[in-house]
Amino acid sequence: MELEYLESIIPREHFNIKTDGTAVENAQAMINQCHPGHTHMQLQTLGGEEAEAQMPLVQDTRALHGLMHGGVYFTVGDTITALMCAYHLEGPRQRMLTGSGSIRYLRPVESGVVKARARLKKKQKNQLFFICDFLNEQGKRVAQAKYNYFLIELPSN
Secondary structure (H helix, E strand, C coil), X not given: CCCCCHHHHCCXXXXXXXXXXXXXXXXXXXXXXXXHHHHCCEEEEECCCEEEEEXXXXXXXXXXXXXECHHHHHHHHHHHXXXXXXXXXXXXXXXXXXXXXXXXXXXXXXXXXXXXXXXXXXXECCEEEEEEEEECCCCCEEEEEEXXXXXXXXXXX
């Protein structure tokens, strides 16, 4: 399933929605218009089972100690896993809600680009569980996040 129901979720009064590109290009256009765009994340692949993005360590993504800010990791992981949920929507009135998220920071990033690699771990009825690994340029895990989403049906008016 493509992202056919994503357009019904995105408020057109806040976003210019691009529909003439690939799923990655269209999603990146939305990302660039809101908070996740400030992480400088670049979506690489996107699907219901797996997705990848990368984010560079630049001045905007540094914490006061000079290393990559932990919120960058969490925001990027939450963004790509939420987009992955859109592949599991079964109708225009269904929405995804974040149920929980957690992250473990394993090693600092002082320079370079971090790759985020998310995968669907389990789908249980209307609940989705994702794991997102964050890797430095040497391929070592620098953080790992877990996200839990619920697919809900909006009430009829």
